[in-house]
Amino acid sequence: MSGDVPSASKTEQTFWAVREALLSCELRPGDRLKCNVLAARYGVSPSAIREALSRLSSEGLVVATPQRGFRAAPISPDSLLDVTEARMEIEVLCLARSLRCGGLQWESRLIAAAHVLRGTGRHLGDKYGWRDAHSKFHEALVAACDNETLLQIRRNLFEQTERYRRMSVLGHGSDGRIKKTDADHQLLLNAALARDVDKAITLMRDHIGATSRTVLQMIEQAKADSDERVLSPSRPLKRSAARRP
Numbered sequence: 001m002s003g004d005v006p007s008a009s010k011t012e013q014t015f016w017a018v019r020e021a022l023l024s025c026e027l028r029p030g031d032r033l034k035c036n037v038l039a040a041r042y043g044v045s046p047s048a049i050r051e052a053l054s055r056l057s058s059e060g061l062v063v064a065t066p067q068r069g070f071r072a073a074p075i076s077p078d079s080l081l082d083v084t085e086a087r088m089e090i091e092v093l094c095l096a097r098s099l100r101c102g103g104l105q106w107e108s109r110l111i112a113a114a115h116v117l118r119g120t121g122r123h124l125g126d127k128y129g130w131r132d133a134h135s136k137f138h139e140a141l142v143a144a145c146d147n148e149t150l151l152q153i154r155r156n157l158f159e160q161t162e163r164y165r166r167m168s169v170l171g172h173g174s175d176g177r178i179k180k181t182d183a184d185h186q187l188l189l190n191a192a193l194a195r196d197v198d199k200a201i202t203l204m205r206d207h208i209g210a211t212s213r214t215v216l217q218m219i220e221q222a223k224a225d226s227d228e229r230v231l232s233p234s235r236p237l238k239r240s241a242a243r244r245p
C-alpha cells in the first residue's frame, strides 16, 4: 500500500469519530462536509475522511452529491416520517417476540438496564452516559427476540434515529419532556415484565412518535424562521438554493 492510503486502524478511528459527530449533531444535518477541513480537524489525510464519508453514506448518515461532495444527511419531514415509521414497525416486531421468548435472564438484564437508566437520568449533564444507558435499556427490552436479522435491522434504525433524539433534546430539553421520557421508560418496563404485548407495543409507538413530533415541530419552526435555514438558526447555509431533497 502506498503512503497515501490511510492505515486500517486510523481509517477505522476516523470513521467512528465522524460517525459520532454526525450522531451527536456536532456536524449538523445539512452541513457541508469538506474533506480537507475534516482532515485537518481529525489530523488525518483527506483520503481517510473520504473513505469514512463514503461508508457513512451507506448508513444514511451522509449524502454524497456529484460535484457538490458530501453533506450531513439533512432532516426533512419526509425522511423523518420514513425512518420513524420503519423503526416503529421493526421495533414492535422485536419487542413482541422478546416479550414472548424472554426468560428470567432477560428479565434480570432488563431490570438492571432500567435501574442504570434511572440512575443516569439524574445527571443529564452526562449526555454520553445517558445516551449509552438509554440505548442499553431499549436493547434490553428486545434482547430476547429470537430473530437476529430483525435485531440487526433494529440496531441500524435505532442508530439512524439517534440524530432525531438529539435534535429532540436540543429543541425541548425541558424538565417536562425529560419527566415524560422517564415515565415512558417505566411504563415500558412494567408492560414488558407483565408480558403485556399489546400495551408494550402501544407504549413503544407513542414513545417513538413523541420524538418524531418534537423534531417535526422544530423543522416547521426552522422553516418559518427562514427558507435559507434548516435547524441551525445561528448558522445559515451559504448556498442560496438550500432546498432539501
Ligand SMILES: [Zn+2]
Residues within 6 Å of the ligand: 134, 138, 185, 207
Ligand atoms: Zn427511550
